[in-house]
Amino acid sequence: MSSVLFVALPLLFGFSTPILGYFGKNAVAYVSTLMQLFLLYLGFDLLLNEGFSIELISIAPPLGISFVVTKVSLLFVLLFTSVMTLFSLYYLSYRSEKPYRDESKFFILINMLLAASIGLVLSSDIFNIYVFFEIAGISAYILSAYEKSSSALEAGIKYLITGAVASIFLIFAIVLIYIYIGSLNLGIIAQHFELLPFQIKLLISILLLIGFGFKVEIFPLNFWVSDVYQGSSTLVNALFSAIVVKAYLFVFFHLLYLFLPHGEFSLFLIYLGAFSMLAAEVAGLRQSHLKRLFAYSSLGQVALVFTAFALQNTQAIQAALFIVLAHSVAKMGIFFALALIEKEHESMESETLKSLNSPFLRVILLISMLSLLGIPLFAGFVGKLLVLKSLALEGMLPIIMMIILASLIEAVYYFKLAGYMFTSDKRRDVLKVTWAHKTILAFLSLLLLIIGMAPFLLSEYLFEASKLMLGGVS
Amino acid sequence: MSIKRSLSTLTLSGFTLSALLILSFxxxxxxxxxxxxxxxxDGLLKLNSSEGVANVVTTVVVYFRGFDTLGEIAVLFIASLGVGLMLERNTECTIKVQSNFMLQxxxxLLFPIIIIFGLYVMIYGHLSPGGGFQGGVLVASAxxxxxxxxxxLEVPHAVISALETLAGVSYVLxxxxxxxxSDVFLFNFLSPNIADFGLLLSGGIIPIVYIIVGIKVGSEMGFIVQNLLKRSDDV
Amino acid sequence: MFEFFNSPEVINIIVIIGSMLLFFVGLFGLLTQKHIIKIFMSIAIMETAVYLFFIGSLFKLDAIAPIMKVADDTSKFNDPIPHAMILTAIVIAMAVFALGVSFAIEYYKLSGKTNIDTMNEMRH
Amino acid sequence: MEILAYFFILIGVLSFLISAIGLLRMPELYTRMHIGTKATTMGTFFVVLGAIVLQPSWSAELILLTIFIFMTNPLSSSVIARAAHTDGARLEVDDLDKDIR
Structure with missing residues (x-):
């Protein structure tokens, strides 16, 4: 089976929604979910059968565009597809009570987001990466402004402006690459990048760093993130932190490993990542709005992944992949639970948690937060431990101190939230959670526990994946 | 006087920052x-003489890098969807003032000229300068x-929607x-005949796809334009 | 007349300096302007500068537009890839611009604000 | 002959320049619109005239182009003026001009 279907089928679905609309109100929702289940099946099929393939589009590379499926890109594809499938299943039961306005458009947007993230990961042509960068960006802008309240529109405008600026820097870098190397294929560029004049190499690297820096939410360029998370609707935030950032992170480091295999900027990027983690956690300490607080926590985690990837050795990349998985699952659980709480209490201040009367949701939130914090037996622990270990092997004590300090600060506000949750004045009725929601949330928490207790299930695959990623197969 | 006032700290720092950046660039x-x-x-130019059409840019846009064009159409589609989503309320409000006699x-006089020119540019996009995007935008401007x-006048929404759906679906199909x-996405399965080089019917799927692109772009642009126009008076 | 301009070096210098000055105008506007629409305009100017730089740098004086008459002549044509790339990029930029304007219109209707500095109802 | 062609083109470009300066210097909307369309119409005419002298074989297309511009340019300016009038623009100095002075 072909990996192009990951992009072609969501596009086909998006273009054909007016036809599907004739078959009743629910047709779009069910077809979308069925298609995502099929893509999930496709992903596992590729994983079991081939594992590595190059998919041509129109003509053969290096002149044409191709999709490269390796173990590492397949890992990300499977992550995105399963996150999106779980999201759709969750939303199918959520929509009976509080559906989004103009639902079919919402389904088009999330499927376009899925297609673009997968395209970003699979594509091996830098201009094609730009096109997917824009598709993912535009769907994300509209999703964040979807509710059309003034705060949602404010978030959308800020997201759009930063995204547009990022895309200018990216296309400038692509233009320079084509002028000086004469190819758009990642493999060819990687071969010739070393031979460029030093100044041009520096210029291209800086432009790429600025362009992707906005999207991977790294320190000076992440001022927009908290506003976007706060203004957007809670469910959509799960997608932002579980899919969008991860796709950009993968592409950024894929390009970095290909173009600069000897780690010229490695030290700079490590310090940048550690500093952004510290800055994000310090800023998160003062927040009282739940979505904003978890936005800062997301920033901290993404910066930790950034630091690990920037170390540019196999063990650190394996750790980064562990954190990526754990963070996606945990953030999904948190935002899904917060969406239920928001629907009931209609407030997202952290004091809301005091009046939360649902033992189930409290346990889910607690498990996810403990995993984010990196407590043993939860999924976040493995990744954090591996990062610290590989940092210690490199002898970078200041970075280790910064990460531990950041984790301590993070612990302060998580325990504050936990304190709110478990000292509640149970005056409200018990918040009812439907069985479908309960199943999905319990599944997510179980996943965190399984990864945390039995990391050896994944570690071999992740180790091979990280070797492939560092080896720069394109 | 006001020049002095407008030279604030922000202006100065912005000027210095961008000047430094650009000078180093x-x-x-x-x-x-x-x-x-x-x-x-250069490689694509050589390849074009065996697989392409007379206008090499068209071959590159539609066939060699056709996947980019598919993505680009998706961008337009999402953007017009977003514009429609943002500006959809009170669709019944229209322009209040009747236009003058000159414009009418x-x-x-101009509408048939522009639309014929647009269709020409769209259909002959693989032989002469032009193509689906340009033709679609011309039709939308008409x-x-x-x-x-x-x-x-209101262009019926159902017609635009039907055209847009038809074009998008047939491109992916x-x-x-x-x-x-032949196991290659977007492969030119109509096998272009080199003897037809430069004729209207040449290049296999290339002219078909470019006309589809033109229809899609025209309908999306028409949709965006209509949405922005219908709302312009009450802002 | 004007033979001075018919050398690749002169053309290259003109293209680089001109497009970078245009980029400067856009960047300056982006850093200093406060009105949302003016910010979008600055972004559009920066994009145009990049396109101009790309097309100008790969423009050959002795080559012609890549429209072939017969199937087997490949020399003497300009590189078709910049045209195709910029065509794609222009359409994408236009789509983003239209979307941004519609956001701005709707935001103005809801809150009456056009200044980016006053957009801070979420900070507390 | 070539000198004449460049002379025409120079006149055209100069009138474009005048119109650009005028756009910045004129005090309010109507005069700004006036200078923006009248001078560019003339500028286009002279540039096209120069091109005809330079390349007589293209004259048919260029004349068609000129006719089209002569038809649409005044039309668009009149539509803009009408829209501005309906919108309530007055003959007074506006914000854009205050910034420049």
């Missing part, structure tokens, strides 16, 4: 002049002219046909 670019190396475009008579000259017939 100019410096680097002037010191490293691009050499005449073999670029991917001129639009009657529709815009009609819309501003006649306040009662052509791609999937290639996948089905």
């Amino acid at each position: 100019i410096n680097i670019l002037l010191q490293n002049v691009a050499t005449n190396i073999e670029r991917a475009g 008579s001129a639009s009657k 529709v815009l002219l009609l819309l501003i000259s006649n306040k009662d 052509i791609g999937l046909m290639g996948l089905l017939l």
Whole structure:
């Protein structure tokens, strides 16, 4: 089976929604979910059968565009597809009570987001990466402004402006690459990048760093993130932190490993990542709005992944992949639970948690937060431990101190939230959670526990994946 | 006087920052002049004589890098969807002022010219300069002219939607046909005949896809224009 | 007349300096302007500068537009890839611009604000 | 002959320049619109005239182009003026001009 279907089928679905609309109100929702289940099946099929393939589009590379499926890109594809499938299943039961306005458009947007993230990961042509960068960006802008309240529109405008600026820097870098190397294929560029004049190499690297820096939410360029998370609707935030950032992170480091295999900027990027983690956690300490607080926590985690990837050795990349998985699952659980709480209490201040009367949701939130914090037996622990270990092997004590300090600060506000949750004045009725929601949330928490207790299930695959990623197969 | 006032700290720092950045850009670019190396475009030019049509840019846009064009159409589609989502309320409000006589008579004269030119550019996009995007935008601008000259006119939403759906679906289906017939997405399964080079019917799927692109772009642009126009008076 | 301009070096210098000055105008506007629409305009100017730089740098004086008459002549044509890339990029930029304007219109209707500095109802 | 062609083109470009300066210097909307369309119409005419002298074989297309511009340029300016009038623009100095002075 072909990996192009990951992009072609969501596009086909998006273009054909007016036809599907004739078959009743629910047709779009069910077809979308069925298609995502099929893509999930496709992903596992590729994983079991081939594992590595190059998919041509129109003509053969290096002149044409191709999709490269390796173990590492397949890992990300499977992550995105399963996150999106779980999201759709969750939303199918959520929509009976509080559906989004103009639902079919919402389904088009999330499927376009899925297609673009997968395209970003699979594509091996830098201009094609730009096109997917824009598709993912535009769907994300509209999703964040979807509710059309003034705060949602404010978030959308800020997201759009930063995204547009990022895309200018990216296309400038692509233009320079084509002028000086004469190819758009990642493999060819990687071969010739070393031979460029030093100044041009520096210029291209800086432009790429600025362009992707906005999207991977790294320190000076992440001022927009908290506003976007706060203004957007809670469910959509799960997608932002579980899919969008991860796709950009993968592409950024894929390009970095290909173009600069000897780690010229490695030290700079490590310090940048550690500093952004510290800055994000310090800023998160003062927040009282739940979505904003978890936005800062997301920033901290993404910066930790950034630091690990920037170390540019196999063990650190394996750790980064562990954190990526754990963070996606945990953030999904948190935002899904917060969406239920928001629907009931209609407030997202952290004091809301005091009046939360649902033992189930409290346990889910607690498990996810403990995993984010990196407590043993939860999924976040493995990744954090591996990062610290590989940092210690490199002898970078200041970075280790910064990460531990950041984790301590993070612990302060998580325990504050936990304190709110478990000292509640149970005056409200018990918040009812439907069985479908309960199943999905319990599944997510179980996943965190399984990864945390039995990391050896994944570690071999992740180790091979990280070797492939560092080896720069394109 | 007000020049002094407007020279605030912000202006000065913005000026200095961007000037420094640009001066270093100019410096680097002037010191490293691009050499005449073999670029991917030269390879595509050679490939074009066996697989393409007369206008090489069309071959590149529609076939060699056709996947980008599919993505680009998706971008347009999402953007017009977003514009529709943002500006959809009170669709019944229209332009209040009737346009003047000059505009009405001129639009009657100009509309057929523009639309014929647009269709020509769209259909002959693989032989002469032009193509689906340009033709689609021309057709949309003709529709815009009609819309501003006649306040009662409204292009039926169902027609635009049907055209847009048809074009988008058939583009992806052509791609999937290639996948089905020869395991390559967007493959030119109509096998272009070199003897037909430069004729209207040449290049296999290339002219078909470019006309589809034109229809899609025209309908999306018409949709965006109509949405922005219908809302312009009450802001 | 004007033979001075018919050398690749002169053309290259003109293209680099001109497009970078345009980029400067856009960047300056982006850093200093406060009105949302003016910010979008600055972004559009920066994009145009990049396109101009790309097309100008790969423009050959002795080559012609890549429209072939017969199937087997491949020399003497300009590189078709910049045209195709910029065509794609222009359409994408236009789509983003239209979307941004519609956001701005709707935001103005809801809150009456056009200044980016006053957009801070979420900070507390 | 070539000198004459460049002379025409120079006149055209100069009138474009005048119109650009005028756009910045004129005090309010109507005069700004006036200078923006009248001078560019003339500028286009002279540039096209120069091109005809330079390349007589293209004259048919260029004349068609000129006719089209002569038809549409005044039309668009009149539509803009009408829209501005309906919108309530007055003959007074506006914000854009205050910034420049």
